[in-house]
Amino acid sequence: MCRRPGDIECATLDLARVGPGQLLVRTLMSGVSTGTDKWVMRGTFGWADITFPAVPGYQRVGVVEEVGSDVVGFRTGQRVVATSGLGYVEVGSAWGGHSSRSISEAADVYDAEGIPAERSAFVVVAQVGYNAASRLLLDAGAHVLVVGDGVIGASAAFACRARGFDVLVAGRHRSRLDTLHEAGFATVDARATDVEATVARFEPSAVIDTVQNAEAFDMYIPSLPRRTGQVVYSGHSPDGVTAWGDMAVLQQRELTVHFVSGITSTRVEATLGLMRDGAMPSEQLLGTVAGSPDDAARLMRRVSAGRLEPVAAAVDWTWAA
Structure with missing residues (x-):
């Protein structure tokens, strides 16, 4: 209490x-x-x-x-x-x-x-991950980057794998990334100097962003394919934060963006x-x-x-x- x-x-x-x-x-x-x-x-x-x-x-x-x-x-x-x-x-x-x-x-x-x-x-957190993965308009075998190594990101990774997607998880906590690696996921340290190059080589068709900040946005946006790329925002931003991406960039690249929250x-x-x-x-x-x-x-x-x-x-x- x-x-x-x-x-x-x-x-x-x-x-x-x-x-x-x-x-x-x-x-x-x-x-x-x-x-x-x-x-x-x-x-x-x-x-x-x-x-x-x-x-x-x-x-x-x-x-x-x-x-x-x-x-x-x-x-x-x-x-x-x-x-x-x-x-x-x-x-x-x-x-x-x-x-x-x-x-x-x-x-x-x-x-x-x-x-x-x-x-x-x-x-409930697993349901949040399921909700994020369910929004992706992709076929099995597509590459999905999950940003965030917390329980929401991990649940999204499980849900993506259940849909047959190839998953890469980017996070900032070594012990959490090790746990996810043991669960069978490819991982990358988001603090590494070559993280953008690693993400680019992965060639994601979509991103599930559970971190929702400008730094994460700048890391993955260049690697999403123009016109067909997708972003699912699946997180919560407290303390009055109302923006974590650049709408002009999303529009210029013609990306599809999903916002998910809640329980059904x-x-x-x-x-x-x-x-x-x-x-x-x-x-x-x-x-x-x-x-x-x-x-x-x-x-x-x-x-x-x-x-x-x-x-x-x-x-x-x-x-x-």
């Missing part, structure tokens, strides 16, 4: 009663979003009105413990993923997923039977399908798992400070069962 921006602790909270259209879910594992969770805990997210005290987190896997009277299609004991956590007494929900138990609206809950918790706990049930279901098939093995990105209250608080403080080095992290809530 965050009592105020940057003030993070593991606390015991009371829950309201489950409403007719809601479910109570006991969390097994919640996936950390190193971007959104960081900005929410700092109070700088910008796309939503975050009030404190609040519980952050927007992706978790757990077991249904109680089903509201109007809910159909779910049963107690069922393994599910949830994209929200609600019902905290006198504490707000900044999507509320980092909690051992919480209430969710039925519309925010999906069946996750048969999917490992270490995989399904990252359903169709995308979540498709992402869970990839997870069941093994095409979205998000657990390969997992580098840190917090398994106690103190570990969870320390992990989230590192995330808030922007000091989390692994691609992905999670909180294991089985200690609270």
